[in-house]
Amino acid sequence: MEILVCIKRVPMVGAALILTDDGTELDTRRLGFQLSPHEENAVEAAVQLVEKHGGSVTLLAMGTAESEEQLREQLAIGADRAIIALTDGSEPDPQATAAGLLEAIRADGAPFDLVLLGSESADVAGYQTGIRLAHALGLPVVTNVKGLSITDGVARCERAVGSEREVYEVPLPAVITVRDGLNIPRYPSVPGRIKARKKPVTTHEVTIGAPRIVKHRLVVPPATAKGTTVLEPNAEGAAALVEAFREIGVLS
Amino acid sequence: MILVLLDVDRDALDPVSLQVLTLSRGLDPDVQAVVAGDASVAAEAAAHGAGVVHVAEHPGLTDYAPRATAKAVVQLIASLSPAAVLAGGTPRGNEVMAHVAAFLDAPLATDCTSITMGAPFEVTRARWGGNLLEESSVTASMLLATIQPHAVAAEPSAAAGTVQAFTADLDDADLAVRIVERTGAAATGVTLAEARVVVSGGRGMGGSEPFAMLDDLAALLGGTVGCSRVVTSEGWRPHSEQVGQTGTKVAPDLYVACGISGATQHLAGCKNSKMIVAINTDGQAPIMQIADYAVVGDVHAFLPLLLAQARAASAG
Numbered sequence: 001m002e003i004l005v006c007i008k009r010v011p012m013v014g015a016a017l018i019l020t021d022d023g024t025e026l027d028t029r030r031l032g033f034q035l036s037p038h039e040e041n042a043v044e045a046a047v048q049l050v051e052k053h054g055g056s057v058t059l060l061a062m063g064t065a066e067s068e069e070q071l072r073e074q075l076a077i078g079a080d081r082a083i084i085a086l087t088d089g090s091e092p093d094p095q096a097t098a099a100g101l102l103e104a105i106r107a108d109g110a111p112f113d114l115v116l117l118g119s120e121s122a123d124v125a126g127y128q129t130g131i132r133l134a135h136a137l138g139l140p141v142v143t144n145v146k147g148l149s150i151t152d153g154v155a156r157c158e159r160a161v162g163s164e165r166e167v168y169e170v171p172l173p174a175v176i177t178v179r180d181g182l183n184i185p186r187y188p189s190v191p192g193r194i195k196a197r198k199k200p201v202t203t204h205e206v207t208i209g210a211p212r213i214v215k216h217r218l219v220v221p222p223a224t225a226k227g228t229t230v231l232e233p234n235a236e237g238a239a240a241l242v243e244a245f246r247e248i249g250v251l252s
Numbered sequence: 253m254i255l256v257l258l259d260v261d262r263d264a265l266d267p268v269s270l271q272v273l274t275l276s277r278g279l280d281p282d283v284q285a286v287v288a289g290d291a292s293v294a295a296e297a298a299a300h301g302a303g304v305v306h307v308a309e310h311p312g313l314t315d316y317a318p319r320a321t322a323k324a325v326v327q328l329i330a331s332l333s334p335a336a337v338l339a340g341g342t343p344r345g346n347e348v349m350a351h352v353a354a355f356l357d358a359p360l361a362t363d364c365t366s367i368t369m370g371a372p373f374e375v376t377r378a379r380w381g382g383n384l385l386e387e388s389s390v391t392a393s394m395l396l397a398t399i400q401p402h403a404v405a406a407e408p409s410a411a412a413g414t415v416q417a418f419t420a421d422l423d424d425a426d427l428a429v430r431i432v433e434r435t436g437a438a439a440t441g442v443t444l445a446e447a448r449v450v451v452s453g454g455r456g457m458g459g460s461e462p463f464a465m466l467d468d469l470a471a472l473l474g475g476t477v478g479c480s481r482v483v484t485s486e487g488w489r490p491h492s493e494q495v496g497q498t499g500t501k502v503a504p505d506l507y508v509a510c511g512i513s514g515a516t517q518h519l520a521g522c523k524n525s526k527m528i529v530a531i532n533t534d535g536q537a538p539i540m541q542i543a544d545y546a547v548v549g550d551v552h553a554f555l556p557l558l559l560a561q562a563r564a565a566s567a568g
């Protein structure tokens with residue numbers, strides 16, 4: 001089974017989101033980068049499927065050359081090769097993202113039985129790249145998947161809705177977008193990291209069209225400043241909490 | 253005219269759809285709605301301002317089928333030419349609208365908190381799980397957008413709600429993906445998303461056993477247990493209990509965070525709680541800054557004290 005996983009390098013934001021002076025970007029100068037959780041689950045799912053059914057896992061990241069850091073990290077957990085869809089670093093809108101990924105897939109030329117993405121990216125959260133890509137590739141798409149198995153070329157996909165699960169079945173080739181909770185992603189091993197250094201990473205330059213969603217600025221929503229009451233971790237502190245619980249009626 | 257896509261599951265209308273109808277009335281007096289296969293919710297939509305409820309009919313539309321629903325909406329758009337098509341920023345709303353956008357090769361702004369009609373359209377939308385807002389303009393002849401849940405409160409406003417059926421022209425590809433089965437029991441007891449009290453644990457709990465104290469406290473307070481992503485990654489608790497950007501979003505009357513640092517992605521799921529109590533050895537942890545009550549101390553020492561007093565109070 002040939003599997004493609006689309007992953008995106010995003011800043012690792014901590015407790016506060018700091019913007020650049022012009023307010024159009026996150027100030028990433030002091031931040032590390034990572035994959036969004038959903039995409040870690042997508043790579044883990046791909047590696048597990050290939051362990052079970054054979055085949056290979058290809059990774060595709062659109063962005064700057066620095067995406068290689070995240071690609072190597074995921075090659076270390078068992079993916080076989082990677083593609084960078086190289087851009088000038090400006091942020092594409094979701095239509096341009098799907099178009100750029102499509103361009104790189106076409107340029108690469110290899111056919112895939114399964115294309116995996118995250119259900120939404122950590123930063124932009126457009127909820128649409130996978131669906132747009134599926135339309136462009138002429139493939140069916142199931143989104144938001146939290147349970148996945150493949151039998152006789154048919155993917156059984158489960159989506160969590162409350163405590164229920166909706167089941168969808170789709171024959172391959174198909175596009176599937178997955179969520180955190182699908183599996184527990186493994187950590188790269190030392191031998192995995194050593195092997196990853198030698199795995200092929202190819203680059204295709206892609207051109208990004210003018211965005212139709214034009215970002216003017218980013219705003220950190222104002223925090224509702226409330227007076228925090230600091231309590232000691234002792235019986236008096238516990239008594240104060242019990243009193244507060246009673247006041248709001250959660251303890252009789 | 254604004255066309256609102258209703259999110260319906262087995263005759264039940266998702267409450268976010270009513271919020272979208274309410275928001276739409278503020279943009280245009282002419283609000284109409286569309287639903288696939290199921291006219292049962294027309295009266296409810298009418299009570300929130302839908303002048304007409306268009307019902308897409310097709311033998312294949314027996315249960316949720318995202319691409320088929322989108323195809324029907326695209327056909328309705330062609331005959332109605334709305335100024336905007338809006339849906340709730342719910343899993344189904346976002347999914348069907350992405351299909352609509354892909355069919356039309358048009359931009360889609362998801363999770364909007366506000367919309368201004370015009371050329372171009374101006375929107376504010378949520379990023380990073382709502383920790384950051386983006387102000388953008390959308391260049392299109394018709395706006396496609398989804399609305400962040402709870403961006404506005406639903407308010408009733410009676411309208412005619414005339415039901416107009418139309419036949420959707422669907423092919424096999426449109427109906428290839430649909431629900432074939434449902435598994436797992438419908439919720440019993442208090443569900444995380446709706447609980448009045450959520451008692452959550454993070455890495456500071458140190459393992460799965462100490463969560464028994466959280467189970468006990470949650471039971472006493474008539475609530476349920478939540479956790480951080482570290483806890484689900486460690487396998488201490490199931491992912492269904494994860495609170496945050498990639499877990500469940502909660503807004504209970506009381507949120508108790510035990511040994512949770514308060515990363516932005518966790519706060520994205522709990523910052524709308526009415527009261528937050530945080531127990532943490534680090535007085536400077538971000539969760540302590542947004543808490544109403546911050547207990548600076550070790551959860552393992554403090555939780556037994558709190559439990560004992562809460563038990564005594566509820567027995568007395």
Ligand SMILES: Cc1cc2nc3c(=O)[nH]c(=O)nc-3n(C[C@H](O)[C@H](O)[C@H](O)COP(=O)(O)OP(=O)(O)OC[C@H]3O[C@@H](n4cnc5c(N)ncnc54)[C@H](O)[C@@H]3O)c2cc1C
Nearest residue numbers: 122454455456480481496497498499511512513517533551
């Ligand atoms: C895109 C994205 C999405 C994410 N989605 C989510 C999500 O949905 N939900 C989520 O939770 N996280 C999410 N995360 C992860 C998030 O960034 C944090 O890593 C995570 O929330 C941290 O969990 P934690 O607070 O339990 O652990 P830590 O950050 O390690 O904090 C542990 C805390 O416990 C305190 N502590 C330690 N020992 C004790 C003790 N004995 N008594 C009291 N306090 C103690 C420490 O002082 C510290 O504050 C996401 C990350 C990304 C990048």
Ligand SMILES: Nc1ncnc2c1ncn2[C@@H]1O[C@H](COP(=O)(O)O)[C@@H](O)[C@H]1O
Nearest residue numbers: 006007062117118120121126127128129
């Ligand atoms: N620049 C990118 N490179 C690779 N994959 C991407 C990129 N942007 C988005 N994706 C994929 O598309 C998914 C959904 O993104 P979005 O539509 O932005 O929410 C992500 O989880 C990724 O799997």
